[in-house]
Amino acid sequence: MMILLAMPVIQILLFGFAITTEVKDVRVALFDPSKDTSTQLIKERIRSSEYFIIAEELTSIDQINDLFKYGKINLMIVFSENFAENLLHRGEAKVQLIADGTDPNQASLLTGYASGILNSYQQELMEQYRIPFQIVPEIKMLYNPQLKSAYNFVPGVMGLILMLICAMMTSIAIVREKETGTMEILLSSPIKPISIILAKVVPYFTLSMVNLITILLLSVFVLDVPVAGSLFWLTVVSLLFILVALALGIFISTMVNTQMAAMLASGMGLMLPTMLLSGMIFPIESMPLLLQWFSAMVPARWYIAIVKKIMIQGVEVQFVTKELVVIIAMAAALIMLALRKFKIRLN
């Protein structure tokens, strides 16, 4: 009852203020070999814009790849050499805008905003000198040059489906035994709790493996989203994520007594956070700090991040160490918790 009354309030507030597809405070890195007045002025404008935060100013162009692989930045702005000189004497200077194409929507927004800033500077110069100046932005979408939206939603769907099948179905399956009373007989029999859990978990584990394979086959052969990185590590990470979701399912089943409640708990408690806070639709960077902390507790956020990196960006496993450690820790903690909470008696 409380849930039903509180839900609309929470959602309206969340969507109204906190969760938005608009970009804000996106981390940008700069490479500026010219360091002249023009680039200085442009940087000043970028810094004062509400869209961007300058995360780093590179000294060498080689660092760009690593920054994207670690996911530290979403946009890279590279000024050409002798920027001001070219601009004033030849009337034309080049800027390269490199965006992370794994989220195509965000990438086009970012390059758009950045081009806007360059344009306005160009406009100002023209008014000042009455000569046509031209700053030419050269846009490059990393990992996803065609800006296919599939590159974004395939990892998200993987996170969502696995969470749905494993957690929701497992919790419902266990709670159903409570509801029909069969749990009462099972508990009064010599069968070990771990056998009950395994018997409930194995079918959904198998099912989600089949789902995983289906999703990957479809995305590679139908959507033309290649697995750019290591298939082995993608599988390992998916298995870990499945374990997390199964443990969550068992945990939910120990907290509720009806299938309806299990459905609500896994729906509201897992599905919504996965959709809203995992970064699959709404960029995490533009959320308020509180929600960013919340999103750090959503397992799917870490899983989707890894899948994006390994599958779409094709990075090596060392670039996802942090996310991997978080997932492993979550899996271990949740499995421990679920096993301890599983009741050997009725309530």
Add this chain to the structure above:
Amino acid sequence: MIALSAHKINKSYGTTQALTNLSLEVEKGEIYGIIGPDGAGKTTLFRILTTLLLADSGTATINGLDVVKDYKQIRQVIGYMPGRFSLYQDLTVEENLHFFATVFHTTIEENYHLIEDIYKQIEPFKTRRTAKLSGGMKQKLALSCALIHKPTVLFLDVPTTGVDPVSRKEFWEMLMKLKVEGITIIVSTPYMDEATRCDRIALILDGQFLKVDTPKNIIADYPYTLWSVQASRMHRLLRDLADSPFIRSSFSFGETFHVTLNHQATPGQLREFLMERSYSDIAIQEIQPTVEDCFMLLSKRQA
């Protein structure tokens, strides 16, 4: 030998006291009936004894094993048939039996002799889904499943509720056979007529035992002469009996009223009293008390 003993069991759900200082002892091979209305605490007591619930205080042992500490061993040797039908409705009769045999690390063949009499009756439907069985057949299957591992102590929580009279009779005959096999049976029921089938019964109300004895002794202890009263306008009779100065107690028993009279009153006086109020076809007969009469008397005293 004592198969089961419980000592001063207390259990409450929130502010509701479900069981109060309940103690009982059951001999090996005994059929022990726990008789009382719905909500008296029968199921709670069963769940505590079958290791499914923890009592707030008090101890209980089955074959000398503590229900809290040694719950794992106890679960090997008990059979439990919950009050609510609790088999897998989407499995067939045979699959359910096979499943529970496996759960108890045994096979259907190993203890088939125990369930043969009862399982024979549902065997023709063994490929039918359990959900589609009649109430009586469901209970027979549930009993078969509870027996498949040859438990030493069998707990049956209201096993005959929702079962037709013929099946009820067969069910009790089955229990008599199991008793011969040396299985201790603790059975609860709200039907007082089933009480006489037990070796000993405990009358339970509001979480307390009113009395524990053999059905015979309980009936013999009934202190008053009991009369059955019938007359023409039955529905008015209840109020008039209550108004009558001769009546100590009266309870409706289907077609008749069971009545006890005050110290000096005679049935003749009661007959006159009723005739004054223009009842016809008055029949007043001395009858033997039943367990239900004893229960009513005890529960009235309790209140």
